[in-house]
Amino acid sequence: MNASPNAASGQVANLASGRVAYATSGQGAPTVVLETGLGAESAEWQAIQSALAVSCRVFRYDRLGRGASDRPSTVRHAGHLVDELHALLQATATSPPYLMVGHSFGALLARGFAQRYRDEVHGLVLVESMHPRQFDVFANAFPLPNESDTPEQARMRTFWTGGWRMPDATPERIDLLASLDLYREIMPLGNLPVTVVTAGAFSNSRFFPTTTRDALQSQWEGLQRELLQLSTRARQIMAPASQHFVQRDDPDVLIKAVLAMLGDIRLRG
Template structure:
């Protein structure tokens, strides 16, 4: 598994966890900005970036074990402040539940919600000749391909992964920040007339993550699309520095 470490030591260790649609390298500007304040660790899960290809189908519980083993093997000490984007938010939440005593906090950036495919899977407009390849790929994935492990290079069993974390298991007073973007309001994949209603549904789902902790709060970044680390990296940096 490929990884990169920056910074000068000190607790906590900040762990950057990517989603399904990007490599860890896109976190480099945020990693560089945080390195003056703490140790920052990013890595490519099996099937992503420079890491090896996975030999089997895996669910999020196994990915959590792989991350924990990697942190130990690379001598990255707890406590951990995990920044998880999209699917990485689901993984970060599961890691915090399993290793609560090793956690400093969570920053969930546009975190995957266990009901998101049921809510938005049929929201895409019907196919047309003007569709871009990206529009076709997104529609196909959200409409049902997500259930197939080979739909992702990581061979993730998403149905099992979502079932594992449908319940919001409280994390006590662990600091949790939920960063919510204007993903649907700004999305090119949906008709303009439907975007506001879809955005309202997305914000409702994101608010459902707040009961994770008595110390949870939400930050809105309405001008950003789903990849906040690209569109508005400063909001992520500031959230991490506040939690530090």
């Protein structure tokens, strides 16, 4: 038991696939499970974890290849990662029910977790969720390379225009092609509470010319709206001032969304 609801405890679990670092804080059901996107550590959830831990138990972890966890020994896809998270929750005595909160690729995993372990999941918050068609839609939107490109712009262009197909493009060695194929079709989750949080990821992005941002943003919002088909109790929340990493740019919108869903879950029993 933690000394206070805001104090996270950094620990390591030994799984068959390797040592996985995790942190928990707070008490009370359902447990909020925070799932990170690509290219980020779970520590970026710390402020949100601290805010939520006043009301419930919160769990975050570093997937293999991230943070303090071991490096992965093999290439894996989203299905493997979903089962690995379930094994981690069991190994750490983190019992259901769960309220899954995922960002970007982590939202794809949270959605997959809800599909595979539907009886254990009581709510789903998808933050700027990776969409199975996003690379097809936006790969050609990037301007051609030029000498004024920053290293970050060059990396983004390389990844979106084909690098994402190579598992070794990320330290997690994820087969994104297989991962996206797993969730190309919307598999309805019944009346599971689902909140889709959509940011101004393209309208605020410095990677695209100002003349194309509004059109790209409209396409992105359309892809995000498709996720509302996941549930009869799905809703969309907009974070127009935020870029893709809402947990960095507008954490309050996520805290409010999770707390609202938490209250709804508890009210309905």
